[in-house]
Amino acid sequence: MFQGGHESLSKNAEPFGFDPADIDFLVLTHAHIDHSGLIPRLCQQGFKGPIYCTPSTLELLKILLPDSAHIQSSDYERVLRRKAKGKYRGEVYNPLYTLRDVDQALLQVRAIAYGTRFAPCEGAQMQFENAGHILGSAILVANLKDDAHEQPLRLVFSGDLGMQHSPIMPNPTLIEEADALIVESTYGDRLHRSMESTEDEIVSVVRQTLEGGGNLVVPSFAVGRTQEMLFLFVDLVRRGRLPTLDVWVDSPMATAATSLTHKLLAELGERARETSAWFAQNPQALNIRFVSDVEESKALNRIKGGAIIISASGMCEAGRILHHLYWNLPKEHSAVLITGFQAQGTLGRRLVDGQSKVRLLGEEVLVRASIHTIGGLSAHADQEGLLTWCRGFRLPPARTFIVHGEQKASEVFREAITHALGWPELVLPGRGVSYTLHPSSAS
Ligand SMILES: [Zn+2]
Ligand SMILES: [Zn+2]
Numbered sequence: 001m002f003q004g005g006h007e008s009l010s011k012n013a014e015p016f017g018f019d020p021a022d023i024d025f026l027v028l029t030h031a032h033i034d035h036s037g038l039i040p041r042l043c044q045q046g047f048k049g050p051i052y053c054t055p056s057t058l059e060l061l062k063i064l065l066p067d068s069a070h071i072q073s074s075d076y077e078r079v080l081r082r083k084a085k086g087k088y089r090g091e092v093y094n095p096l097y098t099l100r101d102v103d104q105a106l107l108q109v110r111a112i113a114y115g116t117r118f119a120p121c122e123g124a125q126m127q128f129e130n131a132g133h134i135l136g137s138a139i140l141v142a143n144l145k146d147d148a149h150e151q152p153l154r155l156v157f158s159g160d161l162g163m164q165h166s167p168i169m170p171n172p173t174l175i176e177e178a179d180a181l182i183v184e185s186t187y188g189d190r191l192h193r194s195m196e197s198t199e200d201e202i203v204s205v206v207r208q209t210l211e212g213g214g215n216l217v218v219p220s221f222a223v224g225r226t227q228e229m230l231f232l233f234v235d236l237v238r239r240g241r242l243p244t245l246d247v248w249v250d251s252p253m254a255t256a257a258t259s260l261t262h263k264l265l266a267e268l269g270e271r272a273r274e275t276s277a278w279f280a281q282n283p284q285a286l287n288i289r290f291v292s293d294v295e296e297s298k299a300l301n302r303i304k305g306g307a308i309i310i311s312a313s314g315m316c317e318a319g320r321i322l323h324h325l326y327w328n329l330p331k332e333h334s335a336v337l338i339t340g341f342q343a344q345g346t347l348g349r350r351l352v353d354g355q356s357k358v359r360l361l362g363e364e365v366l367v368r369a370s371i372h373t374i375g376g377l378s379a380h381a382d383q384e385g386l387l388t389w390c391r392g393f394r395l396p397p398a399r400t401f402i403v404h405g406e407q408k409a410s411e412v413f414r415e416a417i418t419h420a421l422g423w424p425e426l427v428l429p430g431r432g433v434s435y436t437l438h439p440s441s442a443s
Contacts, residue, residue, distance in 0.1 A: 001034055001038045001068075012037075013093050019046065020043075020045045020046045020047035021045075023047050023049055025049040025121060026047070026050070026051045027053070027120070027140055028051060028057060029053075029057075029137060029138050029139070029157065030054075030057055030131065030136055030137035030138060030160060032134065033068055035159075039065070040068075040102045041096045041097050042105075043101060043105040044104070047108075049108070050120065051108045051109045052110050052112055052126070053138070054138050055112075057136035060136055060260070061106060063257060065105065066099055067253060069095065071318075076094065076095050114128050115129065124144050125142070126143070127141045127142075128141075129173035129175065131160060131161050131162060132163075132172040133162040134162075134169070134379055135227075135264060139156065139158055139173060140156070140157040141154070142155045144437075153439045154439070155181075156177075156178035156181050157182045158182065159184065161385065161389055162379060163379070163380060164381065164384075164385045167195070167232045167235060167271060168228045168231045168261075168269060169268060169272075170268065172381065174389065176393060176394045177393065179398050179437070179438070180400075180437045181393070181397040181401065182401045183403070185404060185409050187378065187380050187405075188412055188416065189408055189413060192375070195376060199232070201376075202337070205335060205337055209333070210306055212333040213304070213306070214331055214334035214335060215304075215328050215334045215335075216309070217321070217335070218310045219316045219321045219338065219339075220251075220312060221312060221314035221340060225314060226312070227257060230288065231272050233245055233247060233286065234275050234279050237286055238279070244285060245286045246307050247287065247289070247307075247308045247310065248307055248309045249291065249311075250300060250310070250320050250321075252292065254311075262276070300324065301323060301326075305333065309324050309328075314348070315342050316346060322347075322361055325347075326365060329358070329360070329366065329367050329368065330365060330369070331369055332370075335371070336351060336369055338371065338372065351371050354371070387416060387417070396422070399425045399435075400423055400425065400427065402428050407428075411428065
């Protein structure tokens with residue numbers, strides 16, 4: 001699913017270009033909406049087969065897909081209201097699917113644990129390995145055999161790969177063999193800031209803000225980044241770098257994803273497990289409160305200072321974060337901590353760009369609070385992380401397809417692989433182009 005901006009609406013509404021009824025099965029690497037968001041539409045248009053993913057991905061889909069249907073219908077209604085008032089002249093796109101389509105899609109999911117073989121059709125053996133990107137994220141390892149070849153073809157699909165040494169996820173599992181590899185390249189052209197300097201920045205912003213008597217507002221994606229920030233805050237208190245903190249998590253979806261994260265500690269990295277065990281022993285070290293109802297959320301607006309408020313959406317486009325920004329942006333002692341990518345045209349981007357006034361909840365709001373951008377947190381491996389994962393292969397894959405990146409990121413990453421690893425045949429596949437794969441032993 002394309003996300004962000006008006007253009008994505010028309011792209012998502014385009015026909016698939018194939019008949020969904022012809023598909024036998026679907027394999028999903030993780031729950032992020034850019035990967036899963038069109039599945040209900042695929043089912044609604046005739047796809048009846050099983051959808052394979054990990055159990056944690058299924059749990060996240062149960063949170064994310066209904067939310068996607070909900071956002072689409074409320075956006076649609078808002079556009080209709082604006083059109084009725086003559087304030088909207090663009091094309092109106094119907095919601096892509098309804099909650100009922102989501103329920104149907106979820107019924108088609110078959111959850112398969114990491115490391116467990118499954119055979120979605122004759123000749124195909126597959127397995128998921130932990131990609132360290134978000135909860136439930138998987139690398140797909142597939143052995144595909146047909147009558148024409150003695151040996152199966154080993155196809156590895158990286159899915160989205162996590163960064164090395166994340167505060168919460170394990171490093172992506174190394175895979176040793178592939179005839180053909182499909183690898184992501186989102187940050188194939190850049191390096192993240194080191195985790196140490198990222199932590200130093202966070203510590204200084206938190207200390208400055210709390211000592212100055214302000215609140216710290218942290219716009220955060222409900223799934224992934226919120227949990228990462230919570231683990232980081234606990235870990236920084238544990239290591240004596242921060243004092244006791246009052247943290248409020250104000251997003252129902254983030255609350256659901258956090259409790260899921262706790263249930264699935266075994267899938268997280270070692271550092272997250274240690275942090276969590278320490279917090280269980282020292283619960284007084286941080287007051288973390290999950291805000292459920294709207295009244296309680298509004299009550300947070302009366303807190304003058306000393307609070308850390310984590311809320312969604314991550315790009316400040318919608319949701320409860322708007323209220324927290326409305327109340328805190330005009331306060332010069334408060335601060336906003338931006339921890340993720342802010343797309344062009346979003347309120348988050350306007351704050352990052354340093355605008356002194358922003359439009360928010362129908363009003364002009366003065367920005368007196370300080371705005372801090374933390375660059376080092378990412379759910380994606382950077383170029384070095386991607387290369388580290390690629391080095392896990394004992395022999396170069398005969399063919400490597402570089403996907404999931406903007407053109408420049410993919411091209412730069414192709415150069416980096418050539419330079420660092422000397423792999424043969426690196427392909428930037430075009431949309432809609434077909435490729436025929438052979439086992440490497442075959443000519
Ligand atoms: Zn992802
Ligand atoms: Zn992705």
